[in-house]
Amino acid sequence: MKLLGGLAVLFAVLLGGIGCGGGSDGPLTVYSGREEELVAPLFEMFTEETGVEVEVRYGDSAELAATIAEEGENSPADVFWAQDPGSLGAVEEYLDPLPDGVLAMVPERFRDRDGRWVGTSGRSRVLVYNSDALAEGEVPDSVFELTDPRWKGRIGIAPTNASFQAFVTAMRLTEGDEATRQWLLDLAANAPKEYEKNTPIVEAAAAGEIDLGLVNHYYLYLVKQEQPDAPIANHFLESGDPGALVSVAGAGELESASDPSNAERFIEFLLSENGQRFYVDAAEEAEYPLVEGIEPKEGLPPLDELEGPNVDLASFGTEHEATIELLRETGYLT
Amino acid sequence: MRRGAGTRAPLLLVATAGIVVGLLLLPLAYLMIRVAAGGRTLDVLGEAETWRLVWNTLILAVGVVTTTIAVGVPLAWLVTRTDLPARRVWSTAAALPLVIPSYVAAFCLLGFFGSRGLLADALGVDRLPEVKGYWGSLAALTLATYPYVFLLTRSSLQSLDPSLEDAARGLGVSARRTLLLVTAPAIRSAVGLGALLVALYTLSDFGVVSLMDYDTLTRAIYVQYKSLFDRAPAATLALLLVALTALALVVEYRTRRRGRLYRAGPGTQRQPPLVRLGRWRAAALAYCSLVVGIFLVLPAGVLGYWLVRGVANERELGTPWNETINSLAASGLAAVAAVAAAIPVATLALRYPSRSSRTLERLSYAGNALPGLVIALSLVFFAARYASPVYQTIGLLVFAYVVRFFPQGLSGVESALERVNPRYEEAARSLGHGPLRTTAFVTVPLMRSGLLAGAALVFLSAMKELPATLLLRPIGFETLATEIWGLTQVGAYSRAALPALVLIVVSAPVLYLVSATRRFESGAAG
Secondary structure (H helix, E strand, O other), X not given: OHHHHHHHHHHHHHHHHHHXXXXXXXXXXXXXXOOHHHHHHHHHHXXXXXXXXXXXXXXXXXHHHHHHHHHHHHOOOOEEEEOOHHHHHHOHHHEEOOOHHHHOOOOHHHEXXXXXXXXXXXXXXXXXXXXXXXOHHXXXXXXXXXXXXXXXXXXXXXXXXXXXXXXXXXXXXXXXHHHHHHHHHHHHHOOOEEOOOHHHHHXXXXXXXXXXXXXXXXXXXXXXXXXXXXXXXXXXXXXXXXXXXXXXXXEEEEOOOOOHHHHHHHHHHHOOHHXXXXXXXXOOOOOEOXXXXXXXXXXXXXXXXXXXOOOOHHHHXXXXXXXXXXHHHOOXXX | OOOOOOXXXXXXXXXXXXXXXXXXXXXXXXXXXXXXXXXXXXXXXXXXXXXXXXXXXXHHHHHHHHHHHHHHHHHHHHHHHEOOOOHHHHHHHHHHHHHOOHHHHHHHHHHHHOOOOHHHHHHOOOOOOOOOHHHHHHHHHHHHHHHHHHHHHHHHHHHOOHHHHHHHHHOOOOHHHHHHHHHHHHHHHHHHHHHHHHHHXXXXXXXXXXXXXXXXXXXXXXXXXXXXXXXXXXHHHHHHHHHHHHHHHHHHHHHOOOOOOOOOOOOOOOOOOOEOOHHHHHHHHHHHHHHHHHHHHHHHHHHHXXXXXXXXXXXXXXXXXXXXXXXXXXXXXXXXHHHHHHHHHHHHHHHOOOHHHHHHHHHOOOOOOOOHHHHHHHHHHHHHXXXXXXXXXXXXXXXXXXXXXXHHHHHHHHHHHHHOOHHHHHHHHHOOOOHHHHHHHHHHHHHHHHHHHXXXXXXXXXXXXXXXXXXXXXXXXXXXXXXXXHHHHOOOHHHHHHHHHHHHHHHHHHHHHHHOHHHHHHHOOO
């Protein structure tokens, strides 16, 4: 009983003490859908450069978007930095337009039309393949070849993952809903293996569980960190193919931001020379810098050579629901 | 054995229990708000797909409950009632998988049995048959949850008054029939309670079914949240989970006995005579080895292998000290809070049984099959709007743990209270003590072991909790679970292995509290 009583007092004291610390002033608060393992050094660089302390809540982009939506006007977040345009689009109504000077740093195709968010790094959809099983010449140049029966049971996809869904949106926008439905049905007939997200697909390709996988290009480098000798490589698809979609991670400033000037400073920093060189210099990173004049990591084709499908990334938020519906109808989602 | 209908429950008790249950129902209120605001509920309910999910979820829950009983109950009997060699060692080892988070268990099973896992490597074959889907989910969830059944059954067998069995034997009933007619009914409510915890865990689990690629309601709720920003369909699916919870509660309630077997006294007790295994000894040992081998040694071995591979590849491995301290602090607070909150609810339900007190107790389970994400978002909704000073504080995180794991605390409190003979309380009352004093100085001390066991269960679950922790923790508050998540997100298994092993190692001693029932109970006599 003494023990329980003591614990109860301790509990009350702790709760009381911590409860006082909930004010909204002070450091810049960023909700980051980008993984801590990858981007933590960027936050440190920002603080070093500007003296502004940053508090980061890491999480899944879509879950953070749902959190912002539930928080409504009381969100403690100043900046939302997401993995994909879809999550940013989902909370559009809570974002403030960014200044023209910030928007102008990035090519038009990598930002929101209304200026509510801006791309901070680019990633291309590619086919990752097992280089023991296939020579590069044997790897298809278009996703439309993947419905050929010879790929039966050899392909890996992640249909519940936002990056795969964005690719399907791109196909819908360029080829139309009917063609996309047909492609999805034909692909399903080829019994692709399903994974939760990109990393396990690349690992499965490394293990020979699959020969080909539809992924973003930079996961290859992450898996190589873990398994340096894995027999895997990326194949970039032909220009205009929906499977060659170039998408972005992006950032926006919350309307409810307690400190708008620092929120803007942070987004500007992400687009500065240092912020963009990070994707070239960091060992585990291989994304594309978006600001002109900064070359990507060695071995990657230059960004302006990547002619993905001609689509407006900013529309992905509103197009998302129709994509999901199509994926549900064709049996990819529940 | 029961109070007469005339005994009215004290108002303070009713009020406290009412407030506790009211707070536990917040997620349900949130779902109602979302469903009301959306309006696609009928569409969702009309789809064949929805009912396929319900069916998938149901057969998984039934499957996991069946296998956990099949694994847990014989094991509990072997380690308490037979002359199995090294009983204590088996008893501890068999409980240990409780500290392995189910998503880690799934990773390990896939890493070993996967079509290109370690086993395929070792056998030198190119690939093994796929272990994903229903059977893979069943295996990983059995691993993660059978200890609930095992622990509750074991504690029930240990505290069962041997004089009851002796009486049966004295009346000339054979040993086998005594087992069937006296022992089995006596442990039935403990097995039922364990099975209920298993069912709730299975209904709410996301980690395993997503890794194993098996479609359940919980997985669909996640997909909805991740991909659609219309929240009504997700809320509708979540309410279907609540309906399945109600079903589980009804089934469990039917297995409970009306009359209870109280101990004659808390004092010294004899060891019940041990059953000689004789020629069954080898079979029993093989069985124990199999369970412990698959459910404990194998996952620990896979983690060890990843760790070694990480060291070999010269990856940076930092010891997660801060994360460990944070996990321990938040889980410890949650354990104390959950048990404290369970005492009034259990007391009301067991000491003042009536339709309404039972209903109140049952209602406290309503949110417990809900996925952590739904509970987290519901608390985001209420706290950010109406309680912003506590939003994103450790207080709210602890509250979320209590909401998620309340039944585990309640199970400990109730099973202890069931074994405290109300006559002691009546004696205290007749000597002029009020109900509060009686609870504080008579009942609670007699229940110490059960309280600790309940607290330990909540603690272990909170240590492993991920989805609510991610959204509700104070910024920068890293726990072992979030650390493991962050690393597996980018596929860094060799670096995730260390925090996973640390989680297992620091959780393990707490199991001792669950196991220490007997010592405390006999201690309470003094």
